Amino acid sequence: MKCVVGIDLGSTTTKAVLLDTEEGRILGQGITNSRSNYEVASAVARQEALTAARFRLLSEALHHGVDAATADRMQERLMLAFRHELFLTQLDGLAAALQATITAVVPLERRPEYHRAAELVIEAAVTFADAAFVPGAARKSDFFKDLASEAMAVAAAAICERTGVKYERLIGVFDRAILDVEREVTAFEFETLLVRAARRALATYEPEARAAAETHLLGAVEQTNAVVLDEVAFVGTGYGRQTLPFPKEAVRSEILCHGRGAHRFFPGTRTVLDIGGQDTKAIQVDEHGVVTSFQMNDRCAAGCGRYLGYIADELNLGLHELGPLALGAKRVVKVNSTCTVFAGAELRERLSVGERREDILAGLHRAIMLRAMSLLARSGGVRNQLTFTGGVGKNPMATRVLRELVTESYSADVDLNLHPDSIYMGALGAALFAFDDHRAGRAIVPTALRALYEKAEPDACAGDCGCEGGADKESCHA
Amino acid sequence: MSTQTASLSTPTTARAAGPAPAAKDLSQQRQKEMLADYFEKLTRAKEAGQKIVYTFVPGNLNELIAAAGMMNVLPEINALQSGMRGRSGGYITEAEKHGHSEDVCTYVKCDIGMMLNGNIGPTGTKLPEPDLLLLSYTGCFTFMKWFELLREHYKCPVAMLHVPYQPEGRITPDMRKYIVDQLEKSIIPALEKVSGRKLDRDDLAARMALSSKAEDDLVAVWESAKHTPSPIDGYFGGVYYIGPIFSAFRGTQGAVEYYRELRAEVEERIRLGLGPVGPDGPIGPERHRLVVEGPPNWTSFFDFWRMFSRENAVVCASTYTRVGGLYDLGFRHDPDRALESLAEYCLGCYTNLGLPSRIDLLEKYIREYQADGFLINSVKSCNSFSAGQLLILQELEKRTGVPGGFIESDLVDPRYFGKANIDNRLQSYFQMLDARKARGYA
Numbered sequence: 001m002k003c004v005v006g007i008d009l010g011s012t013t014t015k016a017v018l019l020d021t022e023e024g025r026i027l028g029q030g031i032t033n034s035r036s037n038y039e040v041a042s043a044v045a046r047q048e049a050l051t052a053a054r055f056r057l058l059s060e061a062l063h064h065g066v067d068a069a070t071a072d073r074m075q076e077r078l079m080l081a082f083r084h085e086l087f088l089t090q091l092d093g094l095a096a097a098l099q100a101t102i103t104a105v106v107p108l109e110r111r112p113e114y115h116r117a118a119e120l121v122i123e124a125a126v127t128f129a130d131a132a133f134v135p136g137a138a139r140k141s142d143f144f145k146d147l148a149s150e151a152m153a154v155a156a157a158a159i160c161e162r163t164g165v166k167y168e169r170l171i172g173v174f175d176r177a178i179l180d181v182e183r184e185v186t187a188f189e190f191e192t193l194l195v196r197a198a199r200r201a202l203a204t205y206e207p208e209a210r211a212a213a214e215t216h217l218l219g220a221v222e223q224t225n226a227v228v229l230d231e232v233a234f235v236g237t238g239y240g241r242q243t244l245p246f247p248k249e250a251v252r253s254e255i256l257c258h259g260r261g262a263h264r265f266f267p268g269t270r271t272v273l274d275i276g277g278q279d280t281k282a283i284q285v286d287e288h289g290v291v292t293s294f295q296m297n298d299r300c301a302a303g304c305g306r307y308l309g310y311i312a313d314e315l316n317l318g319l320h321e322l323g324p325l326a327l328g329a330k331r332v333v334k335v336n337s338t339c340t341v342f343a344g345a346e347l348r349e350r351l352s353v354g355e356r357r358e359d360i361l362a363g364l365h366r367a368i369m370l371r372a373m374s375l376l377a378r379s380g381g382v383r384n385q386l387t388f389t390g391g392v393g394k395n396p397m398a399t400r401v402l403r404e405l406v407t408e409s410y411s412a413d414v415d416l417n418l419h420p421d422s423i424y425m426g427a428l429g430a431a432l433f434a435f436d437d438h439r440a441g442r443a444i445v446p447t448a449l450r451a452l453y454e455k456a457e458p459d460a461c462a463g464d465c466g467c468e469g470g471a472d473k474e475s476c477h478a
Numbered sequence: 479m480s481t482q483t484a485s486l487s488t489p490t491t492a493r494a495a496g497p498a499p500a501a502k503d504l505s506q507q508r509q510k511e512m513l514a515d516y517f518e519k520l521t522r523a524k525e526a527g528q529k530i531v532y533t534f535v536p537g538n539l540n541e542l543i544a545a546a547g548m549m550n551v552l553p554e555i556n557a558l559q560s561g562m563r564g565r566s567g568g569y570i571t572e573a574e575k576h577g578h579s580e581d582v583c584t585y586v587k588c589d590i591g592m593m594l595n596g597n598i599g600p601t602g603t604k605l606p607e608p609d610l611l612l613l614s615y616t617g618c619f620t621f622m623k624w625f626e627l628l629r630e631h632y633k634c635p636v637a638m639l640h641v642p643y644q645p646e647g648r649i650t651p652d653m654r655k656y657i658v659d660q661l662e663k664s665i666i667p668a669l670e671k672v673s674g675r676k677l678d679r680d681d682l683a684a685r686m687a688l689s690s691k692a693e694d695d696l697v698a699v700w701e702s703a704k705h706t707p708s709p710i711d712g713y714f715g716g717v718y719y720i721g722p723i724f725s726a727f728r729g730t731q732g733a734v735e736y737y738r739e740l741r742a743e744v745e746e747r748i749r750l751g752l753g754p755v756g757p758d759g760p761i762g763p764e765r766h767r768l769v770v771e772g773p774p775n776w777t778s779f780f781d782f783w784r785m786f787s788r789e790n791a792v793v794c795a796s797t798y799t800r801v802g803g804l805y806d807l808g809f810r811h812d813p814d815r816a817l818e819s820l821a822e823y824c825l826g827c828y829t830n831l832g833l834p835s836r837i838d839l840l841e842k843y844i845r846e847y848q849a850d851g852f853l854i855n856s857v858k859s860c861n862s863f864s865a866g867q868l869l870i871l872q873e874l875e876k877r878t879g880v881p882g883g884f885i886e887s888d889l890v891d892p893r894y895f896g897k898a899n900i901d902n903r904l905q906s907y908f909q910m911l912d913a914r915k916a917r918g919y920a
Contacts, residue, residue, distance in 0.1 A: 239902075253906035256913060279899075290917050291910045293881055296903060378868055378884070380875075 003027055003053070004233040004438050006431025007042045008254065008424075009240035010034060012277030012305060012391060014041035015427040016049035021232060024435050028053025029424045033143050035182040038243040042236070043185045045427075054190060054224055055079060061220035074217055076135060077204055082197035083142065084133035088126070089193065090144045090186050095122045097177035105173065117163040117170055124155035140318050144186075145178055191225040233443030235434040237426050239278065250437075250444040255281055255294045257429030262387040263289030264428060266417040269385040273372055273402070274425065275392035277305040280372050282379035295379040303371030305391050307340045311364055314344050315357065322361060323395035329362030336367075343367065362397065369401040373409060382406055385415040393422035505740040509721055512732050516549075517601040523549055524606050529673050532608040532628065536801050537616035537641055537824035539665070541689060541729035541811065545682035546669040550726055551605055553624070557588040559600035561776030561890030569595065570891055583620045584859045584891040590627060607632050610672045612665070614639040617829035619862060637668035641824045647835040649825045657821035682816050685729030689811035692723055695737035697805050702744045703794035704847055707764040709747035711754040712847075713793035714774065714783040724802030729811070756787030765790035766911055769843045771836075771870065772855035772863075773798045777892040785901050789908045795843040797836065800828045804839075833866045837873050844878050851911050853883040853904075858894045881914065883907035 002021040008014065014034045018027040030048025034041045058078070063071040098118035106114045128151035132139050140146060152174055160167045198221045205213050236244040237257040244251065254274075262272040263285050272283040280303060283294045297303065312319045333355050335346055343364060350360045376382055386406060392398050403416050419425075437443045523530055529548045533539070535555065543550050560566045569591025570584055576594065578587050592598070599605040611625045613636055622638075629636050639660050642653045666677050699719055703712045710716070719740060727733040747753075753761050757780045768786075770793050775782050786793065803809065809826050812819035824830070831839070844852055854871055856864045871882040885903050888894035 253902070253909045255906040256909050286917075288917060290913045291906075292914070293875065294906065294910070295884060296899075380872065 001027075001227055002230050002232050004431055004434035004443070005046060005049070005231050005235075006257070006427045006429065006434055007045060007234065007236045007238070007244065008257065008426035008430055009038055009042055009236060009238035009244055010276055010391075010426070011239045011279075012309075013423070014038070014045040014238070014240075015424050016042070016045035017424055017427040017431040018049045018053045018229070018231075019431045019435050021435070021438055024432065026428070026431075027229075028056055029421060029427070031423065033145060033182075034240065035145075036179070037183045038240045039245060040183055040185050041240075042244055047185065050229055051082075051190060053229055054194070054227070055082075057227055058194075058220055058224040061223045062216070064220075066216060074201070074213060077201040078197055078217065080133045080135065081200040081204075082194060084129055085193050085197045085200060086186075086188065087129050087133070087144065087147060089188050090181065091122060091125055091129075091148070093181050093184065093186055094125070094148060094177060095119075097180040098122070098173065101173050101177045101180070105176070113163045113165055114170075114173065117159050117165045118173070120159045120162065121152060121155065121170075121174065124159065125151040127151075128154065140320070145182060148178060149174075194221055194225060231445060233434040233438040234446055235430040235437065235444075237430040239276070244446075246446045247444060249442070250434075250446060252430060252433050254426050254429075255283055255296075256291050257426045257433065258389055259283045259285040259291040259294075259429065260289045260432050261425035261427070261429035262389050262417075264432060265419050265421075265425075266385060266387045268415075269387040269417055270383045271376065271379075271381075271385065272387045272389060272425075273376060274390040275304060275368075275372060275388075275398070276390040277309075280304055280375055282372070282375040284380050293380050295375045297371070297375065303368045307343065307364075307368060308392065308395065310340050310344060311347060311361070314347055315361075320394070323365070323397040325358055326361035326365050326397035327358075327400070329358040330356065331359050331362070332366055333359045333363035335360070335363040362401075365395070365397045365401050366405075368392075369398060369405055372402070373405050377409075382410045382414055385417055387417040387419075389419070389422040389425040391423050393418060503740075503743050505736055505743055506718070508732075508736050508739060509718070512722060512727060512736065514601065516726050517599060517603065520549060520551065520599070520606055521603045528606075529609040530606045531610045531612045531669075531672075532625075533612040533614060534616075534618075534621055535724050536618070536827040536829040537614040537639075538724075538728075538802070539612065539614050539639070539661075539820060539824075540726070541682055541685040541816075542661075542666070542669065542677070542820065543612065544729055545679075545685055546666075546673045546677050547675055548609075548669065548673050551608065552725055553589040553628075554585050555725055556592060556599060556605070557585040557890055558776045560588050560592055561892075562779055563600070564777070564892075565592075566777060566890035567892045581859065583624075584889050584894075586620060586624045586627070588890045589624070593628070593631060608634050610634060610668065611636040612639075612669075613637065614641065614665075614824055616641045616824055616827045617643065617831075617862075620860075635668065635672070637665050639665050639824065641830060643832070644825060644830055644835065645832055647832060647838070649822055653825055654818055654821045657824060658817045661817050661820065679816070683813035686811040686813040686816050686819065688731060688734050689723075689729045690813070692728065692733040692737045693803070693805045693810050695734075695741040696720070696723055698741050699737070699744050700795070700799070700806055702748060703792075705748050706767070706848070707751070707753040708767065708792050708794045708847075709744050709752055709754065711756070711761070711783075711786075711793050712799060713768075713770045713796035714756075714779070714786070715754055716793070716796055716799040717774065720799050720802060754792055757783045758787065761787045761792060762790040764792050766851055766908060767792055767794045767847065767849045769794065769840060769847060769849045769852040770796040770798070770855065771840060771852065771867065772857060773801075773889060774855065775887040775895050776890050777888075778895045778897060781897060782887075782895075782900070785904045789905075791908060794847040794849060797828055797840065797843075800839075802827070804828060807839075829863070833869065837870055837877075840870065840874055841877050844874065844880050849880060850915070851881055851883065851907070853885065853907070856884065856886045858886060858888040859891060860889070881907075881910065 003018045004021060006017045012034060013031050016030045020027055028049045029052055030045045032041055032044040032048060059075050062075050102111055102114040102118060125148055131137060156170060160170055198217050202210055202214050235250050235252055236246045237252050237254045241251050258274045258281060259272050262269055270285060272285060274281040280297045281294060284292045286292050308322055309319055312322055333350055335343060347360055388399060388402060399418055406414050530551060531543050531548045532551045532553060535552055560569055566588045570587045572591035572594050573587035597605045611628055611634060613621060613625050615621055625636050641657060670677055702709050722733045722736050753764055768791055803823060804826050809822060852874060854867050856867050871884055875882050885900050887900060
């Protein structure tokens with residue numbers, strides 16, 4: 001199946017979207033943290049999008065011939081099992097990185113206790129995963145770094161007690177190792193991992209139901225594994241797009257991409273507000289999704305996603321917890337500061353005089369959205385529909401305040417469009433440009449990026465199917 | 479306001495910049511020699527008994543100063559030269575140490591910092607101290623404060639010419655008379671007092687005639703950009719072209735010759751079908767034609783220019799290059815009406831125009847130069863001039879249907895040039911223009 005790829009390399013997260021080349025349908029979306037290595041981030045996001053695309057195909061196969069509830073259940077178990085297997089694969093990389101770090105930084109005589117501690121860290125992560133990848137378990141994040149860090153946070157004190165390694169030293173070794181892991185694309189072959197995941201998922205079935213499930217599940221897996229996704233065009237966008245190993249022609253401004261992506265979901269929208277990690281964009285588009293004007297924050301990134309991240313750190317909360325907490329406000333504390341750092345100071349000052357956390361957070365959300373309103377006004381205001389995109393679009397308090405302010409400043413009749421996949425709008429727009437490029441016969445598949453992917457993918461087929469060492473792996477699986 | 483000043487740059491001032499525009503043309507060589515010669519004379523001015531007048535570019539009374547036997551020094555130009563040479567950051571810090579706030583015009587702080595550091599000018603030699611501060615005030619309130627500060631430091635007299643603002647976008651006889659009266663009753667006597675000699679009115683008229691000749695050729699150079707492809711860049715290249723006439727050379731034979739040569743060179747480029755020369759050589763086939771409002775950033779001048787030249791974007795007209803006189807609207811210095819025409823010159827400077835007039839002028843440029851976009855570079859430390867620029871943008875979009883872009887930076891404070899952000903904004907803007915063209919909008 002031919003597909004085109006859009007990659008949005010943002011300051012906080014990197015997203016990828018795959019479209020088919022027939023109708024431009026969304027096949028899959030992937031996201032990862034941007035980390036310090038943008039090339040790896042884009043390769044991981046692309047890998048995630050490919051995985052999602054294959055799961056979409058898998059879902060179609062699973063839903064064929066059984067009732068929807070049965071298929072849904074099967075899909076959920078398989079997806080969790082796949083995530084679990086992927087986590088374990090990544091954990092192998094972490095284990096190696098921990099040992100390498102210890103060798104590099106710990107004096108020879110102290111290494112045995114560190115190596116033992118590292119083994120215990122991995123064991124703890126395995127145990128953590130057993131509990132995290134079951135139906136109904138809440139996970140704060142699906143990013144490997146976050147999951148592994150959470151496992152570490154739970155187990156570190158006990159490990160230190162058992163091994164005699166100092167807590168700070170063990171954390172230091174862990175942080176360095178995880179950074180090393182993040183600099184590499186984890187090598188895995190989807191097909192192999194999926195088969196392993198299918199086995200794991202089947203083990204969760206009662207013995208009497210297992211045989212029927214096995215036939216259906218493995219049939220769907222086989223069917224999915226037979227499909228090759230052939231990426232025929234790439235377009236990159238986002239804050240870090242200049243660092244993508246793409247030629248200039250395959251790079252588009254994120255403003256054009258966000259406008260285009262939002263227009264795809266909401267063709268009636270003429271105004272798009274995107275609040276990302278470090279910039280806010282107010283964009284006007286025409287009936288074709290072509291940008292007609294835009295404004296961005298300039299010298300200061302207060303009022304962007306990072307502002308919320310900073311506040312979350314100040315309160316020792318997860319970023320995703322801020323919005324729901326703020327919804328519990330009884331009043332809105334006025335926050336005057338437009339500077340992120342000063343807002344932190346104001347937050348502490350307000351807490352010290354006894355203001356409720358929820359009420360202060362409500363004020364901080366309002367401060368952010370007021371800045372966005374200023375940009376919206378500068379770009380030409382809000383007309384019939386406003387589409388809110390970017391990571392901050394996932395924050396329920398941010399959207400509530402935006403709705404209030406748009407009603408105050410413009411009209412209660414303005415439709416505020418929100419999409420659960422709003423974070424992917426930029427990548428979607430990029431993919432739509434790639435789709436255009438493919439149609440116009442000017443598609444680009446960056447060789448540097450392909451080399452990076454191929455380096456990351458193991459030669460699992462070497463010797464199995466007659467190809468020579470996986471040199472032409474995709475075609476050998478066709 | 480301190481944002482509206484002309485450039486006085488030569489190719490040799492480019493830091494790590496590659497070749498300069500229209501490199502090695504005869505006119506450029508001449509400009510370089512003229513400047514070197516002028517600064518050399520300034521260095522020796524005091525020992526030669528020459529009196530020095532500090533004054534500002536918009537509404538400068540150059541012919542009058544020269545006819546009174548004095549030489550001028552332009553603090554704004556020194557500031558922008560310091561910006562281009564990478565010295566402004568240090569000068570600004572110095573001024574801030576002496577109590578000037580972060581929000582004060584950075585031209586002022588740069589100049590004050592330079593003064594406090596020995597007043598070393600663009601050519602590396604010490605500039606002479608002023609004998610008179612001539613404030614021909616046009617539209618910038620900060621000018622007054624700036625000279626108050628210099629007066630404190632140099633303990634020298636200030637002569638102030640008050641130029642009424644043009645609220646209705648036209649010059650009335652009363653306005654003209656008001657200025658001529660001031661020239662006769664206060665400015666000329668002040669010049670004569672300092673120089674110790676009577677103003678030579680015949681010399682003044684002769685200088686005005688020379689000004690007019692150079693102005694004709696300058697207008698021809700500006701308007702050459704109406705050709706497609708434009709043979710010049712009317713903003714980044716334009717600041718070189720306005721150098722002589724906006725500084726010490728209006729009303730001199732040197733300027734007449736410079737502009738005659740420049741015009742011939744530009745006409746030859748048209749004949750050969752050549753586009754402008756950018757910071758790294760000839761700019762590729764013209765892809766975008768732009769009109770720009772606002773001064774360039776000086777601390778990253780060549781990086782800023784590259785953001786355009788790399789995209790084959792050519793600025794065909796800019797308001798910044800008109801801050802020293804709107805000659806393309808027909809104004810000429812007139813030897814037969816010397817003082818009246820000086821009055822009209824001061825009144826008609828771009829900096830002295832209200833928002834409606836500025837919008838009208840930009841609209842005219844967008845239409846006449848067939849621009850497919852216009853861009854505003856809003857200057858952080860100049861509230862008086864940056865205020866209203868978003869209104870300008872929206873009104874121009876409404877009137878012309880041509881999309882505007884908006885970026886923010888500063889004149890000479892390197893802290894306020896966010897290269898990545900501005901580049902991102904401009905790339906998005908150029909891609910937006912492309913997308914619109916692909917849709918058949920332009």
